[in-house]
Amino acid sequence: MPGAPQCCCVPFFFFFLLVWWWPNFCLGGDPYVFFDWTVSYITAAPLGTKQEVIGINGQFPGPILNVTTNWNVVINVKNDLDEPLLLTWNGIQHRKNSWQDGVSGTNCPIPTGWNWTYQFQVKDQIGSFFYFPSQNYQRAAGGYGGIIISNRDVIPLPFLMPDGDITLFIGDWYTKNHKKQRKDIENGKDLGVPDGILINGFGPYHYDAAVVPEGIAYQTINVEPGKTYRLRVHNVGTSTSLNFRIQNHNLLLVETEGSYTVQQNYTNMDIHVGQSYSFLVTMDQNASSDYYIVASPQFVNSSDWDKAKGVGILHYSNSLGPASGPLPDPPNVLDTYFSMNQARSIRWNVSAGAARPNPQGSFKYGEITVTDVYVILNRPAELIDGKWRTTLNGISYLPPATPLKLAQQFNISGVYKLDFPYRLMKRPAKLDTSVINGSYKAFMEIIFQNNDTNVQSYHLDGYAFFVVGMDFGVWTENSRGTYNKWDGVARSTTQVFPGAWTAILVYLDNPGIWNLRSENLNSWYLGLEVYVNVVNPEIDQSEPLLPDNTIYCGLLSSLQKDQAQRVKFSSAASMSGAGRRVLLAFVVISVVCYLFNEVKDV
CATH class of the missing domain: 2.60.40.420 (Cupredoxins -  blue copper proteins)
Structure with a gap:
């Protein structure tokens, strides 16, 4: 009734949520x-x-x-x-x-x-x-x-904001389906030359009628003259190192896998399986024609590989005609020395901020004392118990039916052993579920020694590590004298050339069980992986508990509910209880923030 006091339409618990969540939502928290x-x-x-x-x-x-x-x-x-x-x-x-x-x-x-x-x-x-x-x-x-x-x-970028952002996926490709491929690998068969190299899921441009049949769809990147674009290039293939280049254009390297790099121009870049790079490319040519974008295999010595090239088109809006003529030349495809020197030239931009305002170089990794050293050697696939397997330090990883993390959570013994050796042991190769026992906040040095004939790429989940050295031959204690202890780039995937070694340093500050693997699918599928167990000895309330939407298997299969009892497929209904509570809180606070802003404006 007119003149009567108006009751508050927001219940007390809404008010409580507003006070609690106001800094995160109304004033710009993490969405x-x-x-x-x-x-x-x-x-x-x-x-x-x-x-x-x-x-x-x-x-x-x-x-x-x-x-x-x-x-x-x-x-x-x-x-x-x-x-x-x-x-x-x-x-x-x-x-x-x-x-x-x-x-x-x-x-x-x-x-x-x-x-x-x-x-x-x-x-x-x-x-x-x-x-x-x-x-x-x-x-x-x-x-x-x-x-x-x-x-x-x-947090400012260490370069001017690009005029556009383009993602490119490059990788080797077989027309044989993945089930037949893995069966061949299990039987010790070489998959041979890939049927092609894809760029963003497309085959090659018809640059040579003798090599590329007509009618294949290809990738075209449309650009404007004079503008600068950020190209994010990922090698998502199975096992082939690729050289990436754009005809008549420089690639200004600015970032790789979460780290800003010293900005250097390259005419081409070797991108190994699992690796990601960001380049700034300026459209500074006269557009007399379109330009080739090329991803071609490296370190192969058979003419059969000549057909396996990924070719796309860079198209200026004022282009006068299609691309024609020969593709831009790669470096010598067998020159691993060139590729290694190129990799060594990639350095961390220690003066740039990244996710935080402090410079990347504020973490002085070269001054930290190493506490654990692993020299991890891989060998070509060999027969172990009648099966073709790959090994790290003589052990081929055997995935248990119960995931390691779940076994740890439920204190199930016998699923895995914390006994991965620091070096190759003088014993026959074996299948085992052997895990690296990492100490929380230890500083670990890992040297990958590649005794195979192919380039390997190693990836560590949960971390960015510092690539501090690589060279040909066998790593020794004296090899540390060649390490870069100031601006070695921090990344999560690194290459190891055949007959060579690569050294990384990693600070184990992220508790959990983390996968260290070969990104080469052929090797990974046959056992070239290990896990690193990092346990915080103190009770860490910030580490998430077992998710309430956990799927159970192996020795814990009896805990699994039928899918129909758990969830339905939709953004709200399919979330775990925690997710639904987060969504509800988000909606509530959004409404409260809206009401607050409306009142404030009045």
């Missing part, structure tokens, strides 16, 4: 973003022949996950494949949260027809990464996509 992804087979013809590939929401490659550092990401994944699925987030560090890592040591796979919700924060990270399926050789069929983590507005 949540939600995605629904369906992973399924779709039909594509990247090399002119129809085949089954793995798509996400009907896309191949999958959607780009474009977020800003410190955002909370919630991705509900529905598995419509005919076999179990896990997605892993290559280079995302999942601070204190290996539950979301999406590899066999931490998660039970998502069964066919089920869905599972990943929930993680891209905490204090920036840069260019990608995701892919980690099980059953599935990456060879697709299922990959890009991850872009941008700086917050308060």
Whole structure:
């Protein structure tokens, strides 16, 4: 009635939430973003022949996950494949949260027809990464996509804002499906020369009628003259190192896998399997024609590989005609010395900020005392107990039916052993579930010694490590005299050349069980991986507990509820209880913030 006091329409608990959450939401805290992804087979013809590939929401490659550092990401994944699925987030560090890592040591796979919700924060990270399926050789069929983590507005870029942002996925490709490929690998067969190199899921431009049949769709990148674009290039292939170049254009390297680099121009860059780079490319040519974008195999000595080139087109808006003539020359395809020197030239930009305002070089890794040293040697595939297997220090990793992280959570003994050797032992090679026992906040030195004939790429989940040295020959204690202890680049994937070694340093400040693996699918599938166990001896309340949407398998299968009792596939309904509470709180606070701002404006 007129003149009567108006009651407050916001209950007391809303007021409490407002006071508690106001700094995070009304004044710009860490937001949540939600995605629904369906992973399924779709039909594509990247090399002119129809085949089954793995798509996400009907896309191949999958959607780009474009977020800003410190955002909370919630991705509900529905598995419509005919076999179990896990997605892993290559280079995302999942601070204190290996539950979301999406590899066999931490998660039970998502069964066919089920869905599972990943929930993680891209905490204090920036840069260019990608995701892919980690099980059953599935990456060879697709299922990959890009991850872009941008700086917050308060953290400046160490270069002018580009006029555009372009993601390129390059990788070797076979028309044989991934199930037949993995069967061949199990039987010790070499997959041979790939049928082609894809760029963003497309085959090569028709640059040579003798090599490329007509009718193959190719990638065209449309650009404006005079503008500068950021190109994020990922090698998502199975096992082939690729040289990337753009005809008549320089590649100004600015970032790799979450670290800003010293800015240097390259005419080409060797990008090994699993690696990601950012380049600034300025459109400074006269556009008399289009220009070739090329990704070609490195370190191969057979003419059969000549046909395996990825070729796209850079098209200026004022171009006078199509690209023609020979492709731009690569460096000597067999020159590993050139490639190693190029890799050594990539350095950390110690004066640039990254996810935080302090300079990257404020972490003086060269002054920290090393506490653990592992010399990890890989060898070519060999027969172990009648099976073709690859080994690290004589051990081929045997994935247990119960993930390591779950076994640790439920105190189940006998699933794994914390006895991975520091060096190669004088004993026969064996299959085993042997794990590196890492000490929390220790500073670990790992030397990868490659006794194979192919380049290996090694990736460590949960961390960025410092690449401090690489050389040909056998690593010795004296090799430390060649280490870069000031501006070695921090990244999550590094190459190791055949007959050579690469040394990394890593600060084990992220508790969890983390996968150290070969990114070469052939080697990884046959056992070239190990896990690093990092336990905080103190009770750490910030480390997430067992997710309430956990899928159980192996020795814990009896705990698993039927999918129909757990969730339905939608952004809200399929989240775990914690996720639903977060979403509810987000909605409530958004309404409260809106009401508050309306009252404030009045």
